[in-house]
Amino acid sequence: MTAHTPAGPHPxxxxxxxxxEDILRxxxxxxxxxxxxxxxxxxxxxxxxxxxxxxGPQHPSTHGVLRVVLKIxxxxxxxxxxxxxYLHRGVEKLCENADYHQTICYMDPLEYISSLFCExxxxxxxxxxxxxxxxRRAEYIRVxxxxxxxxxxxxxxxxxxxxxxxxxxxxxxxFIERDEIMEMLASLTGQKLLFNYMRIGGVNxxxxxxxxxxxxxxxxxxxxxxxxxxxxxxxxxxxVRRARGLGVLDADTCLRMAVTGPNIRxxxxxxxxxxxxxxSIFPELDFDIPTRNEGDCLARYLLRVDxxxxxxxxxxxxxxxxxxxxxxxxxxxxxxxxxxxxxAAVEGPRGMYxxxxxxxxxxxxxxxxxxxxxxxxxxxxxxxTPGNLVxxxxxxxxxxxxxxxxxxx
Amino acid sequence: xxxxxxxxxxxxPVGRILAxxxxxxxxxxxxxxxxxxLAGPIAVGFFxxxxxxxxxxxxxxxxxxLTIPTAxxxxxxxxxxxxxxxxxxxxxRVGPFxxxxxxxxxxxxxxxxxxxxxxxxxxxxxxAPSVVFVGTIMTMIVVPFAPGLFGLDLNVGVLYLFAMSxxxxxxxxxxxxxxxxxxxxxxGLRSAAQMVSYEIPLxxxxxxxxxxxxxxxxxxxxxxxxxxxxxxxxxxxxxxxxIFLIAGTAEANRTxxxxxxxxxxxxxxxxxxxxxxxxxxxxxxxYVNVFVMSALIVTFFLGGxxxxxxxxxxxxxxxxxxxGLGVGLLIAxxxxxxxxxxxxxxxxxxxxxxxxxxxxxxGFILFNVLAVGLLxxxxxxxxxxxxxxxxxxxxxxxxxxxxxxxxxxxxxxxxDQLMGFAWKWLLPAALINIFVTAAAITLVSK
Numbered sequence: 001m002t003a004h005t006p007a008g009p010h011p012x013x014x015x016x017x018x019x020x021e022d023i024l025r026x027x028x029x030x031x032x033x034x035x036x037x038x039x040x041x042x043x044x045x046x047x048x049x050x051x052x053x054x055x056g057p058q059h060p061s062t063h064g065v066l067r068v069v070l071k072i073x074x075x076x077x078x079x080x081x082x083x084x085x086y087l088h089r090g091v092e093k094l095c096e097n098a099d100y101h102q103t104i105c106y107m108d109p110l111e112y113i114s115s116l117f118c119e120x121x122x123x124x125x126x127x128x129x130x131x132x133x134x135x136r137r138a139e140y141i142r143v144x145x146x147x148x149x150x151x152x153x154x155x156x157x158x159x160x161x162x163x164x165x166x167x168x169x170x171x172x173x174x175f176i177e178r179d180e181i182m183e184m185l186a187s188l189t190g191q192k193l194l195f196n197y198m199r200i201g202g203v204n205x206x207x208x209x210x211x212x213x214x215x216x217x218x219x220x221x222x223x224x225x226x227x228x229x230x231x232x233x234x235x236x237x238x239x240v241r242r243a244r245g246l247g248v249l250d251a252d253t254c255l256r257m258a259v260t261g262p263n264i265r266x267x268x269x270x271x272x273x274x275x276x277x278x279x280s281i282f283p284e285l286d287f288d289i290p291t292r293n294e295g296d297c298l299a300r301y302l303l304r305v306d307x308x309x310x311x312x313x314x315x316x317x318x319x320x321x322x323x324x325x326x327x328x329x330x331x332x333x334x335x336x337x338x339x340x341x342x343x344a345a346v347e348g349p350r351g352m353y354x355x356x357x358x359x360x361x362x363x364x365x366x367x368x369x370x371x372x373x374x375x376x377x378x379x380x381x382x383x384x385t386p387g388n389l390v391x392x393x394x395x396x397x398x399x400x401x402x403x404x405x406x407x408x409x
Numbered sequence: 410x411x412x413x414x415x416x417x418x419x420x421x422p423v424g425r426i427l428a429x430x431x432x433x434x435x436x437x438x439x440x441x442x443x444x445x446x447l448a449g450p451i452a453v454g455f456f457x458x459x460x461x462x463x464x465x466x467x468x469x470x471x472x473x474x475l476t477i478p479t480a481x482x483x484x485x486x487x488x489x490x491x492x493x494x495x496x497x498x499x500x501x502r503v504g505p506f507x508x509x510x511x512x513x514x515x516x517x518x519x520x521x522x523x524x525x526x527x528x529x530x531x532x533x534x535x536x537a538p539s540v541v542f543v544g545t546i547m548t549m550i551v552v553p554f555a556p557g558l559f560g561l562d563l564n565v566g567v568l569y570l571f572a573m574s575x576x577x578x579x580x581x582x583x584x585x586x587x588x589x590x591x592x593x594x595x596x597g598l599r600s601a602a603q604m605v606s607y608e609i610p611l612x613x614x615x616x617x618x619x620x621x622x623x624x625x626x627x628x629x630x631x632x633x634x635x636x637x638x639x640x641x642x643x644x645x646x647x648x649x650x651x652i653f654l655i656a657g658t659a660e661a662n663r664t665x666x667x668x669x670x671x672x673x674x675x676x677x678x679x680x681x682x683x684x685x686x687x688x689x690x691x692x693x694x695x696y697v698n699v700f701v702m703s704a705l706i707v708t709f710f711l712g713g714x715x716x717x718x719x720x721x722x723x724x725x726x727x728x729x730x731x732x733g734l735g736v737g738l739l740i741a742x743x744x745x746x747x748x749x750x751x752x753x754x755x756x757x758x759x760x761x762x763x764x765x766x767x768x769x770x771x772g773f774i775l776f777n778v779l780a781v782g783l784l785x786x787x788x789x790x791x792x793x794x795x796x797x798x799x800x801x802x803x804x805x806x807x808x809x810x811x812x813x814x815x816x817x818x819x820x821x822x823x824x825d826q827l828m829g830f831a832w833k834w835l836l837p838a839a840l841i842n843i844f845v846t847a848a849a850i851t852l853v854s855k
Contacts, residue, residue, distance in 0.1 A: 165821060238665055
């Protein structure tokens with residue numbers, strides 16, 4: 001293969017009289033794009049023996065529509081360039097033209113694996129702007145619903161981690177738990193994926209009998225079931241050998257790259273928004289922040305197993321301490337908060353999910369900014385992957401668990 | 410309008426098809442009969458003079474024909490077993506319990522566009538699936554299915570096997586290189602590296618078996634293991650069995666060694682650019698390969714077609730002479746099905762929920778099942794090759810199940826782990842196995 005010094009396409013590609021078939025017949029031609037920035041110019045300059053491999057946006061294991069360009073030397077990844085924006089819907093801009101209540105339903109499809117967290121952060125920010133006090137029963141319901149959603153998200157992540165390492169079965173076992181939880185939340189919220197359940201000052205609807213009976217059934221076997229599903233993988237020699245010591249993320253890098261969520265806790269830093277910046281009723285609840293020190297893919301996977309157990313603990317406590325009362329604060333139909341700004345963050349299954357809202361006194365937000373942990377974590381792919389093999393790229397990406405709906409917004 | 414045109418227009422589509430088909434078939438039949446009458450004596454004389462050649466041609470034709478049902482069965486098994494392991498139901502739409510799904514797969518491949526992308530090396534791209542397919546089914550020629558039921562008894566059968574499976578690598582590499590796709594290229598290179606590496610322990614693990622049996626002919630290897638299941642080579646060569654099983658899994662491109670078509674990494678590997686029946690050839694070859702690997706494991710280590718234990722009931726029905734019944738046979742042949750159907754239908758007819766017609770249908774089906782079962786049992790007891798086929802397929806499909814089970818359970822290994830395992834563990838183990846076996850044989854013979 002020839003070296004392409006200065007980065008650029010094949011010279012005759014610009015000539016309209018030359019047919020692409022003729023060029024291809026001459027031999028394999030790398031149509032290298034021209035780098036616009038310094039980084040791109042460096043990335044798209046191929047040394048001898050290097051090859052660009054385009055993965056996505058329709059690749060089986062890029063978790064949605066992520067496109068990554070790999071620069072590979074044989075099987076070894078030299079450099080990696082994630083290309084974003086294939087799922088951009090302009091949600092932040094849409095929110096500026098919707099009133100405060102309407103913005104909530106725009107939040108659901110952002111991080112579609114765990115929609116309730118996407119609703120909670122902006123709703124909390126709006127409540128801060130409006131100085132609303134949320135009824136305690138509503139807070140408890142919010143915590144139960146979101147922790148269920150966290151479990152649903154984590155079991156899926158665990159399954160897809162195995163799927164990207166080539167194991168077919170665990171993801172389907174994960175889907176059993178997820179489906180039960182989704183059915184449960186559907187009976188609570190009315191919808192199965194995009195719940196649209198949080199409201200400014202409470203939640204849309206009290207706990208109902210269907211939800212409670214499903215939850216009781218599920219809680220009776222959840223811990224055992226999650227343990228059994230994890231048992232499929234935790235002691236699998238092939239999985240452990242592949243994931244241990246792979247993509248090690250040290251604490252300094254975590255802090256430098258603003259990593260949050262399970263990914264930072266797997267590197268030994270016990271940062272959890274529920275404890276570090278307590279919100280809702282979390283100060284009253286008794287739960288641990290599991291951490292691991294290895295910082296590799298296996299630790300990130302195992303940490304999620306631990307978190308599922310803690311979430312079950314939280315749900316159990318909430319069910320026992322649940323107070324009576326209303327689930328909505330009294331609010332007018334059209335809210336006009338005073339001019340100002342508010343920031344609210346929740347601990348999502350992937351990390352700190354935050355909303356920053358600027359109000360100009362009208363019934364629509366002046367500016368709304370969503371901080372998504374997946375976007376932050378996607379930067380790590382380029383940091384952790386080079387030097388590993390092509391197959392490891394998938395393992396590292398799966399263990400960081402980005403959801404493209406949240407990344408592209 | 411002439412008479413013929415009017416008649417043609419009155420016919421329905423089915424009638425039109427028949428109107429064309431029947432004369433064509435009659436003509437073909439007449440031609441065949443004529444050809445047999447003219448060339449038959451010459452051909453019979455020729456094959457009587459060259460019996461091995463005739464046998465080879467017949468066996469090859471039979472194996473090529475048998476390949477497709479084998480692939481169908483293995484594909485159906487894989488879909489159904491993995492579905493059960495995933496707590497799914499699996500195929501259940503086409504045919505009873507979805508058994509006809511593989512046929513639909515085949516028809517789908519045939520009816521799809523045979524697409525050749527821009528920039529591929531057309532000759533190599535076209536040839537690659539055939540090379541893989543041929544390389545796979547040629548291995549079946551030396552496999553003994555039952556006593557006397559084999560294509561060819563080569564005295565270098567083991568060497569022939571590895572030569573043929575080496576051909577498969579060439580086909581995969583051809584497909585990967587000619588496809589003009591980077592995923593295909595990676596898949597092809599991976600398959601070359603993997604199969605070349607694993608062929609060495611695969612071959613070396615058999616040296617112990619060959620030393621013990623003193624032959625390379627697969628027939629004689631099976632005969633050397635006849636007796637009870639204690640005579641199988643798996644007990645004398647357990648290490649070789651493990652090495653062969655692992656390397657065979659890699660050779661058949663099965664999970665956890667299915668790196669050549671790792672769908673989460675390189676989409677479909679060498680088969681990415683293939684569509685239609687060309688992909689079908691790869692697909693069939695893969696599943697036939699699973700069966701062939703299982704058959705080889707059974708042949709080398711589990712006694713091939715030999716029974717694991719002597720048949721405990723010394724039943725001999727060969728003295729039974731149906732013609733001895735005389736005129737009674739004429740009465741029995743039409744009466745037995747009717748009486749059997751009626752007897753079997755009676756308990757269902759008496760049940761109030763079932764109509765007479767349903768009861769008769771159930772009785773007829775039951776009678777057929779019973780009759781086929783009795784016939785097969787008779788054949789199993791009195792015919793050597795039927796019993797041999799039974800044991801051979803039972804053992805082989807047990808290993809097919811094992812391969813499918815592994816696919817349902819295990820993740821995939823990484824390429825460096827894969828190569829390291831072959832060169833650092835399997836190869837030394839195979840060498841140690843050879844030395845120990847040779848030393849043991851020398852000691853015992855002294």
